[in-house]
Amino acid sequence: MNSNSDLTLLDVTLRDGGYVNGHSWTTREAEAIVRTVGASGVPYVEVGYFREVHEPQRPSASCPPAYLAALAAVTDPPRLAVMVRPGEVPVARIAELTGHGVAMVRVLVSGGSVGKAAPYADAARTAGLAVAMNLTRVSERTDDEIVAAVRACADAGAQLVYLADSNGSLDPETVTEQVGAAVAASPVPIGFHPHDNLGLAFINAKAAMAAGATAVDASIAGIGKGGGNLRLEVIVAHLIVRHGAGLRLDPIAADQTTLAARLRMLADGSTKAVLTGLLDLNLDGAAEFYDMVAANGYDATILTMSDQ
Incomplete structure (x- = not known):
């Protein structure tokens, strides 16, 4: 495994956790979360x-x-990152981010096609921002497709x-294979964005690090899309206990800002998330799956989807 000094943690509570509460975080709540992440x-x-x-x-x-501006003004904040989905904002506006305290732009790469994402990466580099590109739904890709996309991103x-387990369906063996192939082929560092549909986010993150990934995403209490994310407190504690990392767990453990979102995740239940993970279904396109569950129940839906 990489030493902890080589590992970059990035908190995704506000962005990915926003799928739980409809992105309804107030600015004051966002400030509190940024303070918590910074203090940790x-x-x-x-x-x-x-x-x-x-x-x-x-x-x-x-x-x-x-x-x-409000988040950048938080005392001793961590470095701020934003996610850009190509087509949702003009490329010319990327340059504005340098004046608002943003340090990193993360550009989504859907379907392994880098063409639409490349202008955003170029604009961010030109503006002096750090540039990450996130390959979504890697569970749907072959190793060769991942390698080609990683090289194109570089x-x-x-x-x-980043290799993103968007569907939450990867297991440690597959993570090892995919991340290992990407690391061997890439001239730039590889990160991993786990989801926890099957309860494997932590072990998958460990597999990714062992295979050479040097960046990992996590969120407070794992709040996030679908089955949630890797829990920030778990990976922080692991790095402290097993690798002597200079991180702090107390600020995350004391967080109350995310309590409502945690309760909402609990109320929503995990059965659908588990099944979408097992069936490797993208939640953005799972309307048919949810309709089938509502009409026929889980057992009939599993049999039907498994036969497709």
């Missing part, structure tokens, strides 16, 4: 999507200037490429 020693916090259209009641959904200017 985690170096990066992703504060939301950067989009053209702003909704005042949902600042983490679009990262308006006042929201970014050619486009990415300084870090």
Whole structure:
């Protein structure tokens, strides 16, 4: 495994956790989360999507200037990151981020196609921002497809490429294989974004690190899309206990800001998340699955989907 000094943790509570509460974090709540992440020693916090259209009641959904300024003004904050989905904001606006305290832009790469993402990566590099590119739904890709996409991301200017288990369906063996192939082929560092549909986020993160990944995403209490994310407190505690990392667990353990989102995840239950993970279904396109469950129940749905 890489030494802890080589591992970069990035908190995704505000952005990925926003799927739990409809991105309804208030700016004050976001400030509290940024303070918690900073106090724990985690170096990066992703504060939301950067989009053209702003909704005042949902600042983490679009990262308006006042929201970014408030988070950048937090005392001793971690470095701020934003997520960009190609097409949702003009490329020319990426340059604005340098004036709002943002240090990193993470560009989504859907379907392994880097073409639409490349201009955003180039704009971020030109603006002096760190550039990461996130390959989504890697469970749906072959190793060769992942290797080709990773190389294309590096050619486009990415300084870090994440493999995202968007469907929450990977197991440690597959993570080892995919991350190992990416690390062997990539001229830039590889990161891993786990989801916890099958309760494997932590062991998958360990497998990714053992295979050479040097960056990992996590969120407070694991709040996030689908089955949730790797729990930040678990990976922080692991790095402290097993690797002597200079991180702190107390600030995360004392967090109350995310309590409502945690309760919402509990109320929503995990059965659907487990099944979408097992069936390798993308939650963005799982409407048919949810309709089938509502009409026929889980058992009939499992049999039907397994036969497809």
